[in-house]
Amino acid sequence: MAITKGSPYLKIINKQIGWMHRVGLIGKWLKQYLPEKDQCSVSVSASEVNNHKVNLDDMQGSFFVLFLGFAVSILLIGIEFVMKKYITARERRIIQPFVT
Structure with missing residues (x-):
């Protein structure tokens, strides 16, 4: 407290x-x-934790999230590009009155 x-x-x-x-x-x-304490809650020795080297298998999830973010961003940029072209083409078809 x-x-x-x-x-x-x-x-x-x-x-x-x-x-x-x-x-x-x-x-x-x-x-x-x-x-309750079970096999998952048994602590691992400190030397085993300190001597572990990080390899590609440990980082696989991080790379997956990174590439997923790249894919989503590229998809969204493509959608924005197509929408911009569609909106400008639609605006060209509309006849604007000439006002002076």
């Missing part, structure tokens, strides 16, 4: 949190609301 250092409520709140911890409420809440 975020409480200022000189708050008059700090002692009361610390006392109540300590009481909840002693009677087991916090432990019960942790068991009830946190997921």
Whole structure:
């Protein structure tokens, strides 16, 4: 909890949190609301994580998103170009009155 250092409520709140911890409420809440540990939650050793070299397989998703962005942008530029040509051709067909 975020409480200022000189708050008059700090002692009361610390006392109540300590009481909840002693009677087991916090432990019960942790068991009830946190997921059980399974094979995915087992931590990997730090040396294995530090010695891993990034290769192309690790970056495959990033490149896919990058090329997908390129493809969408090229498609949108093409659509804008076609729409501009269509609008200018349509405006040329309209006869404008000559006003002086």
